[in-house]
Amino acid sequence: xxxxxxxxxxxxxxxxxxxxxxxxxxxxxxxxxxxxxxxxxxxxxxxxxxxxxxxxxxxxxxxxxxxxxxxxxxxxxxxxxxxxxxxxxxxxxxxxxxxxxxxxxxxxxxx
Amino acid sequence: xxxxxxxxxxxxxxxxxxxxxxxxxxxxxxxxxxxxxxxxxxxxxxxxxxxxxxxxxxxxxxxxxxxxxxxxxxxxxxxxxxxxxxxxxxxxxxxxxxxxxxxxxxxxxxxxx
Numbered sequence: 001x002x003x004x005x006x007x008x009x010x011x012x013x014x015x016x017x018x019x020x021x022x023x024x025x026x027x028x029x030x031x032x033x034x035x036x037x038x039x040x041x042x043x044x045x046x047x048x049x050x051x052x053x054x055x056x057x058x059x060x061x062x063x064x065x066x067x068x069x070x071x072x073x074x075x076x077x078x079x080x081x082x083x084x085x086x087x088x089x090x091x092x093x094x095x096x097x098x099x100x101x102x103x104x105x106x107x108x109x110x111x
Numbered sequence: 112x113x114x115x116x117x118x119x120x121x122x123x124x125x126x127x128x129x130x131x132x133x134x135x136x137x138x139x140x141x142x143x144x145x146x147x148x149x150x151x152x153x154x155x156x157x158x159x160x161x162x163x164x165x166x167x168x169x170x171x172x173x174x175x176x177x178x179x180x181x182x183x184x185x186x187x188x189x190x191x192x193x194x195x196x197x198x199x200x201x202x203x204x205x206x207x208x209x210x211x212x213x214x215x216x217x218x219x220x221x222x223x224x
Contacts, residue, residue, distance in 0.1 A: 008151075033212060033213075040199075040220075041217070041218070042201060042215035042216060042217050042218055043154070043201075045212040045214075046215075059188060065123060078156075082147075084161050087153065087154070096201065097142060097211075098156060098169070099156075099213060100156075101153045101154040101155075102153060103151060103152060103153040104153055106183070
């Protein structure tokens with residue numbers, strides 16, 4: 001099975017940088033995804049990591065360390081519209097393409 | 112037009128009623144999924160399908176059934192709804208590549224009284 005942990009809530013200031021951590025304990029690993037979900041809306045894809053290291057996409061970056069079972073999502077130059085939940089998800093290694101989701105981190109951006 | 116659509120968007124029903132939630136996609140994906148989301152619990156997989164002839168149970172399939180009518184359509188049924196099935200339900204699709212993410216529909220908010 002998969003166990004995925006994220007902080008429940010975080011608060012950060014507009015214009016700042018915030019790091020959202022995700023740790024996982026799994027029987028195998030075949031990639032990690034980050035999604036953004038605004039309240040009452042569908043999750044939308046942010047990033048994908050399968051190899052160790054940093055993936056950068058504009059204001060968003062995601063890091064993975066497979067040996068530590070650890071990932072983080074880094075959001076720079078925070079904007080009010082970044083207030084949302086951020087979901088970490090690990091893909092099943094058995095080839096079924098199932099994703100196991102963490103419970104999500106609710107980020108509040110304040111002025 | 113949205114690539115993944117769900118109907119209805121909102122539904123109120125009574126305990127014991129049978130209801131069906133429908134999902135359609137225009138992305139041409141073979142893989143389709145049904146999730147439920149409860150506050151504080153994250154997304155939980157109910158059922159998934161890799162093609163019309165392939166249906167698989169997820170982690171919380173009890174009390175639910177599905178039908179894959181075509182590549183583009185995947186329906187979720189609650190045969191006899193109960194209050195603890197009150198939740199937000201999402202359909203999702205994905206392609207077959209390793210980097211393929213899942214694309215989610217807008218969700219159906221279900222209330223069982």
